[in-house]
Amino acid sequence: MKKFLGLLILAASVSTAWAAGEDTFKQVCATCHAQGDKGSPKIGDVRAWSKLIKEGQVNLTADGYAGVRAMPARGSKPDLSVADFAAAVVYMANEAGAKWKEPDEAMLKKINARLAQRERSKK
Numbered sequence: 001m002k003k004f005l006g007l008l009i010l011a012a013s014v015s016t017a018w019a020a021g022e023d024t025f026k027q028v029c030a031t032c033h034a035q036g037d038k039g040s041p042k043i044g045d046v047r048a049w050s051k052l053i054k055e056g057q058v059n060l061t062a063d064g065y066a067g068v069r070a071m072p073a074r075g076s077k078p079d080l081s082v083a084d085f086a087a088a089v090v091y092m093a094n095e096a097g098a099k100w101k102e103p104d105e106a107m108l109k110k111i112n113a114r115l116a117q118r119e120r121s122k123k
């Protein structure tokens, strides 16, 4: 297990940020989003994604990370960071015509703030 984690960390640190979004998609999100399983918005489905893209990058990223309806929190990968999740969202949104960039510090702060707000409202 330790060896496996080490490999994961190595893999994460050598890949560039842009490729990371696509990698995370392939490794984690594709299970459902490649085919639109369980009613998930399918990769490249402009109609399904255009509604989501309108929610804005901060809200969509935070809501997806926290989990909505049949979408499992963190794409059911508990150790997935907000930044990695966000990169995968950027990848999927852009495949459907958005021109999003990976969140900078300021946007990550907003995403984290919305996540904290959601945590509080659950209690």
Ligand code: HEC
Pocket (backbone or CB within 6 Å): 024, 025, 028, 029, 030, 031, 032, 033, 037, 038, 039, 040, 041, 052, 060, 061, 063, 064, 068, 069, 070, 071, 072, 074, 075, 076, 080, 085, 088, 089
């Ligand atoms: C187990 C299947 C599954 C996996 C794995 C999964 N998703 Fe989803 N996802 C869904 C489903 C189902 C929905 C639709 C939820 C709904 O609207 O009922 C969804 C919806 C979403 C949404 C839209 C949320 C909203 O506000 O409506 C985003 C963004 C998203 N997923 C991102 C991701 C990312 C990024 C990953 C990988 C890190 C991922 N998903 C992995 C099933 C999955």
